Amino acid sequence: MSNAAAVAPPAYTIAVRALCDFTARQGDLDLRFTPSPTAQEGMAGHALVATRRGAGYQTELPLEGRFEAGGQTLHVRGRADGFDARRPCLEEIKTHRGALDQQPDNHRHLHWAQARVYGHLLCAQQGLAQLEIALVYLDVGTERETVLAETWSADELRTHFEDQCRRFLAWATQEATHRQTRDQALATLRFPHADFRTGQRPLAEAVYKAATHRRCLLAQAPTGIGKTIGTLFPLLKACPSQGIDKLFYLSAKTSGRQLALDALQQLHPTPTPAPWRVLELVARDKACEHPDKACHGESCPLAQGFYNRLPQARQAAIDAGQALDKAQVRAVASAHGVCPYYLGQELARWADIVVGDYNHYFDLHAMLHSLTQAQQWRAAALVDEAHNLLDRARGMYSAELSQHALRSLRRTAPAPLKRPLERVHRLWQSLVKVQTADYQPHDEPPFALVQALQHLVGAITDHLTEHPAAATDTALQGFYFDALHFTRVAELFDEHSMFDVHKQAPPPGSRGKPNTVLCLRNLVPAPFLAPRWAGLHTATLFSATVQPWNYQLDTLGLPDNTACIDLPSPFDARQLQVDVATRLSTRYKDREASLQPMATLMASHYQARPGNYLAFFSSFDYLRQAADHFEALNPTIPTWRQSRGMSEGEQSSFLARFTEHGQGIGFAVLGGAFAEGVDLPGRRLVGAFIATLGLPQFNPVNEEICHRLQRLFGARLGHDYTYLYPGLQKVVQAAGRVIRTPQDEGVVVLMDERFAQARVRELLPTWWAAPAGL
Numbered sequence: 001m002s003n004a005a006a007v008a009p010p011a012y013t014i015a016v017r018a019l020c021d022f023t024a025r026q027g028d029l030d031l032r033f034t035p036s037p038t039a040q041e042g043m044a045g046h047a048l049v050a051t052r053r054g055a056g057y058q059t060e061l062p063l064e065g066r067f068e069a070g071g072q073t074l075h076v077r078g079r080a081d082g083f084d085a086r087r088p089c090l091e092e093i094k095t096h097r098g099a100l101d102q103q104p105d106n107h108r109h110l111h112w113a114q115a116r117v118y119g120h121l122l123c124a125q126q127g128l129a130q131l132e133i134a135l136v137y138l139d140v141g142t143e144r145e146t147v148l149a150e151t152w153s154a155d156e157l158r159t160h161f162e163d164q165c166r167r168f169l170a171w172a173t174q175e176a177t178h179r180q181t182r183d184q185a186l187a188t189l190r191f192p193h194a195d196f197r198t199g200q201r202p203l204a205e206a207v208y209k210a211a212t213h214r215r216c217l218l219a220q221a222p223t224g225i226g227k228t229i230g231t232l233f234p235l236l237k238a239c240p241s242q243g244i245d246k247l248f249y250l251s252a253k254t255s256g257r258q259l260a261l262d263a264l265q266q267l268h269p270t271p272t273p274a275p276w277r278v279l280e281l282v283a284r285d286k287a288c289e290h291p292d293k294a295c296h297g298e299s300c301p302l303a304q305g306f307y308n309r310l311p312q313a314r315q316a317a318i319d320a321g322q323a324l325d326k327a328q329v330r331a332v333a334s335a336h337g338v339c340p341y342y343l344g345q346e347l348a349r350w351a352d353i354v355v356g357d358y359n360h361y362f363d364l365h366a367m368l369h370s371l372t373q374a375q376q377w378r379a380a381a382l383v384d385e386a387h388n389l390l391d392r393a394r395g396m397y398s399a400e401l402s403q404h405a406l407r408s409l410r411r412t413a414p415a416p417l418k419r420p421l422e423r424v425h426r427l428w429q430s431l432v433k434v435q436t437a438d439y440q441p442h443d444e445p446p447f448a449l450v451q452a453l454q455h456l457v458g459a460i461t462d463h464l465t466e467h468p469a470a471a472t473d474t475a476l477q478g479f480y481f482d483a484l485h486f487t488r489v490a491e492l493f494d495e496h497s498m499f500d501v502h503k504q505a506p507p508p509g510s511r512g513k514p515n516t517v518l519c520l521r522n523l524v525p526a527p528f529l530a531p532r533w534a535g536l537h538t539a540t541l542f543s544a545t546v547q548p549w550n551y552q553l554d555t556l557g558l559p560d561n562t563a564c565i566d567l568p569s570p571f572d573a574r575q576l577q578v579d580v581a582t583r584l585s586t587r588y589k590d591r592e593a594s595l596q597p598m599a600t601l602m603a604s605h606y607q608a609r610p611g612n613y614l615a616f617f618s619s620f621d622y623l624r625q626a627a628d629h630f631e632a633l634n635p636t637i638p639t640w641r642q643s644r645g646m647s648e649g650e651q652s653s654f655l656a657r658f659t660e661h662g663q664g665i666g667f668a669v670l671g672g673a674f675a676e677g678v679d680l681p682g683r684r685l686v687g688a689f690i691a692t693l694g695l696p697q698f699n700p701v702n703e704e705i706c707h708r709l710q711r712l713f714g715a716r717l718g719h720d721y722t723y724l725y726p727g728l729q730k731v732v733q734a735a736g737r738v739i740r741t742p743q744d745e746g747v748v749v750l751m752d753e754r755f756a757q758a759r760v761r762e763l764l765p766t767w768w769a770a771p772a773g774l
Contacts, residue, residue: 016078024113028297029306098465185275273321526557638664
């Protein structure tokens with residue numbers, strides 16, 4: 001007999017909602033129009049029900065329990081919505097809009113399953129022999145309650161609880177074993193290369209320390225440092241000791257996701273399955289197999305019986321032992337006849353590392369944030385190319401409405417919507433009539449108009465609920481979703497936002513009537529992002545261009561204890577020649593005069609060192625003028641141009657011109673597809689010409705944004721936050737295409753006299769050689 005003590009399988013902890021999501025879903029995937037309340041409306045609805053119950057009513061009651069079978073343990077926990085000890089009655093509160101009889105049966109089945117699990121936990125905790133359990137459905141529009149109640153004995157509830165746990169236990173045992181194996185592997189994980197690059201070790205150390213101290217980190221890490229592997233490796237190493245459940249790698253672009261997937265492959269290059277699970281999340285329109293069909297079982301074959309086939313597909317995906325990138329998820333989904341997009345959404349619950357877009361965690365309705373909160377995960381995030389987050393986050397919390405869309409809807413809308421549409425139209429027109437310029441900012445959105453839009457949204461909601469077939473009306477549905485988003489963003493309006501009205505030229509088909517657009521613009525997303533940072537154990541934001549620190553800290557809402565680190569470049573100043581055209585102005589008023597000297601300057605550098613160059617301009621119009629002028633003066637030098645709305649294939653063709661032995665100049669736009677995330681090492685790119693400081697246009701919108709930011713941060717910073725910092729970030733990103741490896745050599749020509757100003761030069765990379773004037 002062995003003296004070694006038997007090692008008990010580790011207990012697995014799961015939230016009540018996650019348990020029932022796993023065990024109680026059945027039937028079709030059904031995403032037909034079911035209007036749902038906002039998160040704020042849901043919280044308000046729960047509070048309203050509580051106030052109606054009177055003194056002694058308990059809300060958010062913490063409950064937990066254990067189930068053991070075959071030496072295995074499942075720990076179940078959650079919070080019951082409400083409990084009235086006087087009856088006694090446990091309530092599960094669900095908010096909704098419209099007729100309750102439109103609710104799919106599988107939703108009701110799931111709600112009862114959750115309520116009964118909470119009921120067992122409560123009976124076990126308080127020693128109750130029986131319990132009344134109620135589903136309370138509150139219509140947030142009418143504030144009317146529908147209560148469905150049952151009385152259960154404690155024994156019946158225990159039997160139900162044990163049945164749910166048995167269904168989950170095999171999976172739970174698998175997951176607990178996986179977690180143990182994963183953490184053991186991560187604790188002994190080794191860096192995949194013989195040594196760190198210059199600056200890579202201090203980056204890795206800073207990421208690890210931030211994780212162990214539960215802090216955020218803002219890292220300026222130059223191009224070529226190996227940021228992806230340099231952040232993934234230390235954060236994965238920290239997961240076991242810090243109890244981190246999930247790691248989110250968030251990127252602004254598809255190329256960033258692929259870099260992360262490649263780096264994770266480097267961390268486990270052997271053919272055996274990796275000890276951690278990796279999932280790539282993709283947009284719905286990129287994953288959908290039947291874009292011509294609606295998401296319900298009567299239309300799409302992949303939605304029919306989705307939840308019945310999901311368990312087998314889920315297990316197959318986990319057993320595959322491969323990174324669950326877009327192609328792998330699609331292959332598993334195809335083999336089991338389920339929707340690949342919603343299979344990916346399900347797998348996010350069980351993956352260790354989720355690679356996705358910013359919007360998956362930071363958006364108003366971000367899935368990863370919702371799951372983190374609901375499942376009580378301890379999550380960590382890596383935010384790639386973090387200089388993009390500000391603009392992306394502003395877009396997430398902004399909204400606009402077109403009057404042309406409203407006019408079109410008024411002509412075709414069903415009778416019940418005529419009156420609310422007419423009221424919105426009258427109030428909209430009254431706003432436009434007093435406007436004397438094409439652009440007009442306002443201190444806040446007009447209360448009456450927002451109220452009328454909310455009433456219209458409610459009317460459309462009721463109509464679509466009563467007439468589900470109307471959801472196929474693309475004009476109605478499109479305006480509805482735009483108006484719904486607009487009203488929700490309007491509820492968030494504060495000093496960090498602005499409201500403005502644009503008059504535009506008549507669009508095609510508008511019968512000559514000018515269009516106006518109502519815009520709610522978020523300028524500083526800090527108030528919305530701050531809770532997202534707070535919901536993470538740690539987060540690292542990294543980019544080659546995140547300084548000045550105050551710019552990111554003020555606008556992104558990072559915690560006060562955020563650590564900031566500026567890492568040395570792995571490149572030497574001798575690798576990069578930096579020239580400044582000190583007698584050339586590319587200010588808007590000087591654009592025409594700049595074309596000739598720019599063309600001469602570019603041709604001179606090209607002839608001195610033939611090879612591949614990129615030339616960057618602040619707009620497509622300026623690019624066109626410069627390219628036309630250059631080609632007329634230098635017909636023998638090959639050129640090619642970026643165009644508006646390039647497809648992925650066209651972008652690939654553009655980059656394919658940059659061969660090792662190629663020669664010519666590619667004309668591109670600052671801040672565009674070729675100004676960052678493009679890797680052209682060696683002779684594939686030997687230089688870059690950069691015209692202008694990349695400043696946003698001086699127009700009424702940006703001037704008003706500047707004015708508002710000056711109110712918040714002071715005159716100097718308001719101007720810099722609007723113009724200087726965003727512009728120079730684009731410049732440095734574009735220049736970063738030239739030197740990609742320690743062996744590269746090249747030139748960057750800054751074509752504007754303002755680059756010689758001390759204040760501007762302070763914001764350029766410190767490793768660059770002192771610019772030479774031309």
